[in-house]
Amino acid sequence: MKCITGLGNPGRKYKKTRHNIGFMVIDELVSRNNWKLKKDKFNGKSTIETMDGDKIALLKPQTYMNLSGESVRPLTDFYDIDPEDVLVIYDDLDLPTGKVRLRQKGGHGGHNGIRSIIDHLGTREFKRIRIGIGRPVTQQPVVDYVLGEFPKAEAADVDASIQKAADACEAWLKKPFQEVMNEFNR
Template identity: 75%
Template sequence: MLNEGRIVMKCIVGLGNPGRKYKKTRHNIGFMVIDELLKRNAWGPLKKDKFQGKHVIEHLHGDKVVLLQPQTYMNLSGQSVKPLIDFYEIDPGDVLVIYDDLDLPTGRIRLRQKGGHGGHNGIRSLIDHLGTKEFKRLRIGVGRPTNAVPVVDYVLGTFPKSEEEAVSESIENAVHACERWLEKPFLEVMNEFNS
């Protein structure tokens, strides 16, 4: 897509924590979506880079897209995203961030054009570093703890077997939503996946 003579590049960021011990945790569902997106499109692999993350540039429908997994730990995600989008001259409005959401039931996804951080430290870091709330979000429900488990332990815990099917479905829907966004206006994608 051309904009004032230059190619517009989009960026899809999956939030999570680096390291094997966090791999399958609720907080890493953003990483899981990026992994599935790479697998389904035979893209990648992600490479470690100077942006404190792992990223790869790919093409879909003639558009360039950067896929990024920050390696800074969740609450410092902005330290990875900001230098990457500055380097590639990507407008924050062309960034889609995928992350876990306690306020959505497990298995549900929700897209938003912009908004506050809602208590999510990864999103808080992005708003702080980008200096704007004007980036797109894809929230994936992980539900809230139903017992006395502290929220920090809950999001750093893995999904129980009983939720595996719902989690797989939400990852698949999120991948579809990302792919659609690379060919359609975001509002259309929101209407399709939020209904």
């Protein structure tokens, strides 16, 4: 079984913010496949589905970003999902808006949601899809920037990145992640 987790913050207040791009990708996967997320015992909204004969868990932690591991760990423990079969989708300040990069593993790079997952899983050995949100061009504090909405001028790039990330998730269900990385990191 594989697990795809999109990071974000719960509630309407954060729905369209930069920090919620991971949630947006999960919503795209749910929409494409006519799936339904429900609130559950894993401190998140999740569903267990089948695609091409393989079981997959989709998760949107409802713990707020900095505590994401408190949702990921209970789900992976319950379904006995190896961390190497976990894919986490999240925002990245160091990539330009709309850029999508896949990684096999790594550190947290200052991202508190990833830090929490590393702490709770006890490993850095899980897959990632980083989606660029760029950095503030003004003196705006980073926390205000990531909790702000994308400007309309970036809408096409943001939508394209959501589609590309969802495509990469679906590709990973059919072939090894290294192949998916080679294809989508071009």
